[in-house]
Amino acid sequence: MTKDNSQKINLANSKNWQMPNTLPIADEITAINAQLLLTPVTAVENIVDDIPSFWLAKDQLSALMQVLRHELDKPFDFCFDITAIDETERNHKGINVIDFTVSYHLRSYERNQDIRIKIALTAKDKHLNSVCAFWANANWYEREIWDMFGIVFDNHPYLTRILMPHTWQGHPLLKTHPARATEMEPFTLPTYQQDIEQQALQFEPEKWGMKRQDKDNDFMFLNLGPNHPSVHGAFRIVLQMDGEEIVDCVPDIGYHHRGAEKMGERQSWHSYIPYTDRIDYLGGVMNNFPYVMAVEKLAGITVPDRAKVIRIMTSEMFRILSHLLFYGTFAQDIGALSPIFYMFIDREKLFAIIEAFTGARMHPSWFRIGGIASDLPKGWDKLVRDFVEYLPARLDIYEKMVMQNSLIKLRSVDVGAYTASEAIEWGVTGPGLRATGYSWDLRKQRPYSGYDQFDFEIPTGNKGDCYDRCRVRVDEMRESIRIIKQCLENMPEGPVKAEHPQTTPPDKSRTMVDIDTLIPHFVNVSWGPVIPAGEVTMAVEATKGIMAYHLISDGNTMSYRTRIRTPSFAHLQMLPLLSRGQMVADLIATLGSVDYVMADVDR
Amino acid sequence: MLEVIWKLIEMTIIIALLIPIAAMLVWVERRMIGIWQDRLGPNRVGPFGILQSMADLLKVLGKEDWIPPFSDKVVFVLAPVIAAVTVLMSFAVVPFTPTIGVSDLNIGLLFFLAMTSLAVYGVVLAGWASNSKYALLGGMRAAAQTVSYEVFMGLSVMGVVLLTGSFNLREIVLAQQDGWLIQTQFLGFFVFLIAGIAESHRLPFDLPEAETELTAGFHTEYSGLKFALFFLGEYLSVTLISTMSVTLFFGGWLMPEPLASWLPPLVWFILKVAFFVMFFILLRTSLPRPRFDQLLSFGWLVMLPLALFNLLATAALRLAGII
Numbered sequence: 001m002t003k004d005n006s007q008k009i010n011l012a013n014s015k016n017w018q019m020p021n022t023l024p025i026a027d028e029i030t031a032i033n034a035q036l037l038l039t040p041v042t043a044v045e046n047i048v049d050d051i052p053s054f055w056l057a058k059d060q061l062s063a064l065m066q067v068l069r070h071e072l073d074k075p076f077d078f079c080f081d082i083t084a085i086d087e088t089e090r091n092h093k094g095i096n097v098i099d100f101t102v103s104y105h106l107r108s109y110e111r112n113q114d115i116r117i118k119i120a121l122t123a124k125d126k127h128l129n130s131v132c133a134f135w136a137n138a139n140w141y142e143r144e145i146w147d148m149f150g151i152v153f154d155n156h157p158y159l160t161r162i163l164m165p166h167t168w169q170g171h172p173l174l175k176t177h178p179a180r181a182t183e184m185e186p187f188t189l190p191t192y193q194q195d196i197e198q199q200a201l202q203f204e205p206e207k208w209g210m211k212r213q214d215k216d217n218d219f220m221f222l223n224l225g226p227n228h229p230s231v232h233g234a235f236r237i238v239l240q241m242d243g244e245e246i247v248d249c250v251p252d253i254g255y256h257h258r259g260a261e262k263m264g265e266r267q268s269w270h271s272y273i274p275y276t277d278r279i280d281y282l283g284g285v286m287n288n289f290p291y292v293m294a295v296e297k298l299a300g301i302t303v304p305d306r307a308k309v310i311r312i313m314t315s316e317m318f319r320i321l322s323h324l325l326f327y328g329t330f331a332q333d334i335g336a337l338s339p340i341f342y343m344f345i346d347r348e349k350l351f352a353i354i355e356a357f358t359g360a361r362m363h364p365s366w367f368r369i370g371g372i373a374s375d376l377p378k379g380w381d382k383l384v385r386d387f388v389e390y391l392p393a394r395l396d397i398y399e400k401m402v403m404q405n406s407l408i409k410l411r412s413v414d415v416g417a418y419t420a421s422e423a424i425e426w427g428v429t430g431p432g433l434r435a436t437g438y439s440w441d442l443r444k445q446r447p448y449s450g451y452d453q454f455d456f457e458i459p460t461g462n463k464g465d466c467y468d469r470c471r472v473r474v475d476e477m478r479e480s481i482r483i484i485k486q487c488l489e490n491m492p493e494g495p496v497k498a499e500h501p502q503t504t505p506p507d508k509s510r511t512m513v514d515i516d517t518l519i520p521h522f523v524n525v526s527w528g529p530v531i532p533a534g535e536v537t538m539a540v541e542a543t544k545g546i547m548a549y550h551l552i553s554d555g556n557t558m559s560y561r562t563r564i565r566t567p568s569f570a571h572l573q574m575l576p577l578l579s580r581g582q583m584v585a586d587l588i589a590t591l592g593s594v595d596y597v598m599a600d601v602d603r
Numbered sequence: 604m605l606e607v608i609w610k611l612i613e614m615t616i617i618i619a620l621l622i623p624i625a626a627m628l629v630w631v632e633r634r635m636i637g638i639w640q641d642r643l644g645p646n647r648v649g650p651f652g653i654l655q656s657m658a659d660l661l662k663v664l665g666k667e668d669w670i671p672p673f674s675d676k677v678v679f680v681l682a683p684v685i686a687a688v689t690v691l692m693s694f695a696v697v698p699f700t701p702t703i704g705v706s707d708l709n710i711g712l713l714f715f716l717a718m719t720s721l722a723v724y725g726v727v728l729a730g731w732a733s734n735s736k737y738a739l740l741g742g743m744r745a746a747a748q749t750v751s752y753e754v755f756m757g758l759s760v761m762g763v764v765l766l767t768g769s770f771n772l773r774e775i776v777l778a779q780q781d782g783w784l785i786q787t788q789f790l791g792f793f794v795f796l797i798a799g800i801a802e803s804h805r806l807p808f809d810l811p812e813a814e815t816e817l818t819a820g821f822h823t824e825y826s827g828l829k830f831a832l833f834f835l836g837e838y839l840s841v842t843l844i845s846t847m848s849v850t851l852f853f854g855g856w857l858m859p860e861p862l863a864s865w866l867p868p869l870v871w872f873i874l875k876v877a878f879f880v881m882f883f884i885l886l887r888t889s890l891p892r893p894r895f896d897q898l899l900s901f902g903w904l905v906m907l908p909l910a911l912f913n914l915l916a917t918a919a920l921r922l923a924g925i926i
């Protein structure tokens with residue numbers, strides 16, 4: 001590792017990754033199907049990320065998706081996100097915008113290129129063709145849009161509510177739906193309503209798309225969750241079983257839904273940061289990262305180098321924290337009781353460092369628009385150095401205790417395996433994708449915040465089974481230690497917050513000197529910054545996969561639409577595929593190895 | 604008459620000691636596991652937390668004695684009693700010292716095997732009577748696991764019977780005066796120990812109650828005193844398997860000279876048993892659990908051949924007069 005230390009990191013050399021767009025994608029598409037009318041987005045919409053974005057008439061959707069998914073050379077094989085926007089109260093409307101917009105964010109791994117397709121819908125005709133046939137993971141995204149906006153996807157196999165309870169009335173992300181309790185009637189639960197709610201809890205397999213028996217067997221239905229020791233949060237899986245073998249399963253999410261996206265529309269750009277911490281609650285500042293990057297991109301703020309390196313360092317610390325917890329709970333799910341306790345001691349040491357930096361432990365909310373909240377404390381380097389020298393020896397012990405344990409291997413090798421193409425089809429990102437041998441890490445493929453200047457490897461597995469998913473994470477921790485060491489040796493001097501009026505809180509040093517600083521400072525602190533109208537998607541390689549914030553600003557103190565694309569949401573959707581034919585015990589090992597956080601799924 | 608009264612007193616004393624010992628074991632285990640896992644474990648109630656089990660007992664006694672309305676009530680109540688009583692019964696044939704021991708049954712070993720076989724009813728009936736799916740799965744696992752491992756347990760001790768020519772446990776101990784049976788019966792001991800762990804369903808063979816899979820398995824619906832009886836049964840059976848290992852393979856109270864004269868036989872016996880109990884506890888902290896089908900195939904494909912081989916080899920060597 002001494003090699004790393006000698007290497008000088010200089011973020012001045014760092015370049016932000018640019019999406020390759022040499023051959024305009026629109027030409028490529030129309031060359032295949034000349035009837036497709038792709039209208040580029042207008043300047044009013046001000047899309048500041050470099051993703052090529054187009055408007056499309058809704059009746060052409062299936063034809064375009066056919067081209068994108070199957071007919072293009074190097075097709076768009078990965079459905080990154082599908083979301084909708086209620087445009088009814090938007091001031092800065094582009095010419096194509098009507099009442100609702102459905103936005104498809106697709107990615108081609110081979111091209112390393114994204115594309116954004118937007119469909120405008122009127123409030124009277126909220127119907128659109130489903131794209132489930134093209135991407136398997138579109139299923140849940142479309143259900144979520146129906147749930148949140150009431151947009152109907154025709155030909156969808158199972159269009160029901162996904163996050164809200166089935167008895168819920170209305171669609172919460174509509175602008176007409178109140179965002180504050182004070183805007184609503186007081187909550188009551190009269191007896192008749194209670195009866196309806198109780199009725200709705202009755203389990204009927206047919207409603208879940210499951211059969212009670214086939215010609216040989218009567219199936220048993222096991223309700224795993226929402227409270228079960230191994231579902232890691234409030235998560236329910238309905239299992240259709242033949243003895244102990246799982247015939248089919250239906251994951252049921254939404255128990256942890258807190259309306260984080262809706263809150264984004266009611267919080268100032270600055271005061272939303274603590275909410276992001278609680279999306280993947282094991283990721284800490286990692287959650288702040290894509291959010292502040294997105295706001296900075298919209299506002300045109302350049303973050304100083306020292307802040308960038310500190311951001312990387314603390315994010316990698318949280319990667320270790322999250323992976324250590326995964327490591328321990330994975331072993332515990334298989335029945336090894338002890339590793340988790342040893343790992344908690346390591347986490348405790350690391351949390352002490354985080355606490356020294358930020359004053360908080362799991363949810364520091366420490367990143368700020370334009371930088372970070374405070375500079376590193378005196379003597380920070382000793383704390384970090386001690387830890388990075390301490391952890392590798394502990395990882396060696398765990399290697400023997402967990403990874404080389406033959407019982408753990410017996411339980412996890414070849415269990416819950418999927419191939420790279422299945423992973424892409426289902427939208428798996430992060431360690432779950434790399435465990436299949438497909439080396440795709442946002443930090444390497446699309447470096448952000450100066451990651452291109454760091455020297456680290458991307459660990460991969462080859463089988464894509466539970467064991468490999470654990471293996472990849474364990475190796476990632478060692479790479480994170482490498483990155484932290486490089487941060488330690490090459491920490492640049494300088495400010496930790498950009499000099500820009502829209503940083504939060506803005507620089508105060510000259511407020512008592514001239515009135516032109518005092519007024520913007522006063523306004524930006526009391527109202528919060530007004531971020532220029534525009535649209536952006538920013539993603540990071542978070543602990544569990546790719547986490548992205550899609551922000552739309554309407555030139556206001558609050559976001560017009562905050563869309564959070566989380567990795568765990570996609571991962572859980574894959575569960576039925578993984579669990580068919582497994583024993584219950586295998587399912588528990590698989591659940592452990594997927595490493596999801598329910599807050600990350602439900603938001 | 605006096606003899607009968609004396610026997611009754613002896614039985615009462617043994618039971619009166621065994622139950623607190625099992626309760627203490629809960630504390631010993633939690634504290635030991637705590638120390639092994641770099642934590643403290645329960646250390647607040649009394650000196651070193653030694654009264655933790657008392658506190659637990661008081662709490663359990665204070666709990667509502669709840670019987671789920673959907674359960675089969677009679678069987679539901681009966682199951683924990685079976686689980687605890689069958690294990691307690693087994694202690695009747697254990698020779699603790701040259702003079703202490705409830706009964707010198709001449710089929711002592713068979714009685715022990717019979718009682719462990721009966722103990723499975725407690726678990727299976729609990730799983731069945733709870734009328735809950737998790738409990739049922741746990742009970743099902745327990746039935747399959749215990750019934751298979753019983754076979755190997757029975758076979759593994761046959762070597763001992765061959766060598767000592769007796770089913771009477773006291774005679775088996777006495778036959779080890781010239782050397783403990785572990786010298787020749789190490790394979791038998793290995794199979795016996797593993798089968799014993801499986802019979803007492805402790806980690807790594809705790810599949811009937813695997814909490815990460817089946818929440819609490821067969822005792823999911825149990826609480827209060829009835830749960831405590833299962834708990835007691837489990838710790839008693841840890842003690843029982845340790846006791847039997849010592850009796851059958853490690854010379855019971857016997858120790859070679861000069862060690863034997865240092866401490867009374869009873870103390871040696873307790874020390875040996877404590878050693879195995881600790882081994883059980885350590886095992887729990889260090890191993891994950893296999894899957895249900897893996898456990899069964901391990902039993903039938905590895906343990907059964909081993910046990911049979913041990914029996915044949917012992918018989919052959921015995922016939923040849925080598926041992």
